[in-house]
Amino acid sequence: GAGVSQSPSNKVTEKGKDVELRCDPISGHTALYWYRQSLGQGLEFLIYFQGNSAPDKSGLPSDRFSAERTGGSVSTLTIQRTQQEDSAVYLCASSPRAWGDWAGELFFGEGSRLTVL
Amino acid sequence: AQKVTQAQTEISVVEKEDVTLDCVYETRDTTYYLFWYKQPPSGELVFLIRRNSFDEQNEISGRYSWNFQKSTSSFNFTITASQVVDSAVYFCALTTSRYSSASKIIFGSGTRLSIRP
Numbered sequence: 403g404a405g406v407s408q409s410p411s412n413k414v415t416e417k418g419k420d421v422e423l424r425c426d427p428i429s430g431h432t433a434l435y436w437y438r439q440s441l442g443q444g445l446e447f448l449i450y451f452q453g454n455s456a457p458d459k460s461g462l463p464s465d466r467f468s469a470e471r472t473g474g475s476v477s478t479l480t481i482q483r484t485q486q487e488d489s490a491v492y493l494c495a496s497s498p499r500a501w502g503d504w505a506g507e508l509f510f511g512e513g514s515r516l517t518v519l
Numbered sequence: 520a521q522k523v524t525q526a527q528t529e530i531s532v533v534e535k536e537d538v539t540l541d542c543v544y545e546t547r548d549t550t551y552y553l554f555w556y557k558q559p560p561s562g563e564l565v566f567l568i569r570r571n572s573f574d575e576q577n578e579i580s581g582r583y584s585w586n587f588q589k590s591t592s593s594f595n596f597t598i599t600a601s602q603v604v605d606s607a608v609y610f611c612a613l614t615t616s617r618y619s620s621a622s623k624i625i626f627g628s629g630t631r632l633s634i635r636p
Contacts, residue, residue, distance in 0.1 A: 433621035444525075444628035445610060450621060458623045493564070497621060507554065507566040508624065 404428060406511035408494050414517045415484055423479040423514045427496030434477050435508060436469060437493040445493065451477060484518045491515050521546045523613050525627035532601055533635050540596045540630045542611030548572075553587065553594045554612040558629070564610070570594065601634045608632070 407426040415421050427434050436448040447461040451471045462468070466484075471477040481488055492515075495508035522545040532538050544553065555567040568578065570587050578585045582599045598605050608631045614624040 435624060437626070445626040447623060447625055450623060452621045460623075491562075495564075499621075507569055508556075508564070509566070510564040512563050 406494055406496050406509050408492075408511035408514050410514055411512065412515045412517075414519065416519050417486060418483055420480065420482045421484055421516060423481075423492050423494075423516070425477045425479070425494030425496075425511060427475060427477070427494070428498075428509055429475075431496035431498050431509070432474060433497040433499075433506070434471060435495045435497070436477070436479050437495070438463075438490045439493055439513070440490045448479070448492075481516075484516075486518045489516055489518045521548075521613055521615070521623070521625050523611050523625055523627035525609075525611055525630050527630045528628070529631045529633070531633040531635060534603055535600050537597060537599050538601050538632065540598075540609050540611075540632065542594045542596065542627060544592050544594065544611070544613045546613060546615065548615040551613060551615045554614075554624075555585065555594075555596050556610045556612060556626075558608040558610065560607070567596075598632075601632075603634045603636055606632060606634045 409424045432453055434451040437445040438448055439445050449456055449459050449469050453474045454471050466482045469479045491513040493510055493513045495510045497506045497508050524543045527541055551572045553570045556564045557567055558564045568585055575587050584597045586595045608629045610629045611627040612624055615622050
């Protein structure tokens with residue numbers, strides 16, 4: 403499809419394991435965002451990319467969280483040594499440049515639901 | 520620092536009633552953008568509207584209308600003659616504008632709207 407694709411859609415892991423979450427943005431969208439949504443909660447900003455660069459990593463909760471983007475396209479969010487509090491839906495969104503600036507709308511994926519036992 | 524406050528956690532109204540969702544924002548930037556997103560029970564967030572800080576005109580789209588007031592730092596969303604299909608979580612969001620690159624987009628905590636038949 404032409405939308406933002408995230409995988410896996412569901413991931414159950416044991417505490418202490420590492421997990422990788424993948425995001426395929428819409429082709430041509432150079433801005434990419436990661437958010438976390440805990441059950442019944444709002445969207446917590448994690449990180450965003452402009453191309454392959456991450457100008458703002460301020461939202462990453464701890465040094466167990468990292469993200470990268472390669473080729474200006476696919477992004478991977480890695481959580482090391484997972485904890486139960488990491489359980490949430492991780493949302494990826496991409497954004498085009500619009501109207502001569504970068505404040506375009508976000509196109510969201512369906513999310514990756516992470517459960518840490 | 521940027522902040523978005525949606526003080527109404529949950530709202531429940533009877534179908535056909537009008538309902539207003541409040542959004543109050545904080546930013547030191549003079550150029551910024553505000554957004555509303557809808558998250559239906561299916562889960563995927565959908566863009567509703569974008570408004571820049573220089574355009575205070577109210578906007579109407581069918582049963583939806585938005586009231587942007589810089590004097591009170593508010594960007595409220597009204598649904599007229601609500602319908603059951605309007606039941607969802609609604610998020611207000613804020614970003615500053617950068618011509619040369621994207622920037623962080625932060626979301627409020629959301630308002631869960633339930634429309635009863």
